[in-house]
Amino acid sequence: MVIVDFDGTLAPIVADPPAAAPLPHAGAVLARLVGRIGRVAVVSGRPVAFLRDALPVDGLALFGHYGVERLDGDAVTTVAEARPWAEAVRTAVAEAEVAAEPDAELAGLFVERKGSLAVALHWRRHPDLGPAAVRLGRRLAAAHQLRLDPGRQTLELRPPLDVDKGSPVAELATGAHAALVMGDDRGDLAAFAAAGRLVKEGRLGHLLRVAVRSSETPAELLHHADLAVDGAPGALDLLAELAGLLDG
Ligand SMILES: [Mg+2]
Known part of the structure; x- marks a missing residue:
């Protein structure tokens, strides 16, 4: 296997x-x-x-x-347990997109919708945004009870499932x-x-x-x-x- x-x-x-x-x-x-x-x-x-x-x-x-x-x-x-979380993910996506608008603090941050159940924040093109992106991720995770998973110059928010x-x-x-x-x-x-x-x-x-x-x-x-x-x-x-x- x-x-x-x-x-x-x-x-x-x-x-x-x-x-x-x-x-x-x-x-x-x-x-x-x-x-x-x-x-x-x-x-x-x-x-x-x-x-x-x-x-x-x-x-x-x-x-x-x-x-x-x-x-x-x-x-x-x-x-089945994941489906009720789509709304929280949608809200987190919308808030992240506002934070990443061209004249906002995190301009240049790439917000990637990953289907309806996860969103990723990527700062590979703008490594200087890393610390602020992590702060944003933590804030969104706390506000919407989502799980935050760090990756390679990225982090993801997704349902807090086991x-x-x-x-x-x-x-x-x-x-x-x-x-x-x-x-x-x-x-x-x-x-x-x-x-x-x-x-x-x-x-x-x-x-x-x-x-x-x-x-x-x-x-x-x-x-x-x-x-x-x-x-x-x-x-x-x-x-x-x-x-x-x-x-x-
Ligand atoms: Mg991999």
Whole structure:
């Protein structure tokens, strides 16, 4: 079983997040693995609709919003507890957009609506906005009881549910002979931890936690990884190598 993150893992990090695209051969490499290695899943903070457009691979399992959404056949399903939070997220988006208007304090901050259940604030194009963006994020999180998750020159606000990347990982990897779990950011720590727990409990045979390294990789992720690869190209090389072993 293979469980991979999207941004920074299959897709290089870009300054304009909606423009992020997987490396050209990512879909083909995943397609080689699907059906031959148990399940192959992408678990991401992105909405499932985005992932489906970016990676149209038959049989690929997709989990979006850190496991709050999933692709079920052709339909996107959302965990029921998340739905009542759409209004709070919508309000937080509106307030963030006001704060980021051209003549406002955070002019230049990029406010990204991520479906109806999350909003991200990005300051990659304006690193000087980081501290103020974090203050805004904290204020919005407190005002609307949303959860705040920091990332690479970004933060996200989403429903305060007990769902993180560890949730789909635990579901997918339970009972598996072996799992490869790969990611590049703080959110992937939950995936590493959930898979590690399964091994300790005897519910997963073998585990390889792979950190995708860049200048921004959290030290904690590298610390908890069994292996590190360099950037999305390194991640794809590893998956292609795995596919090659299966071919052989
Ligand atoms: Mg990532």
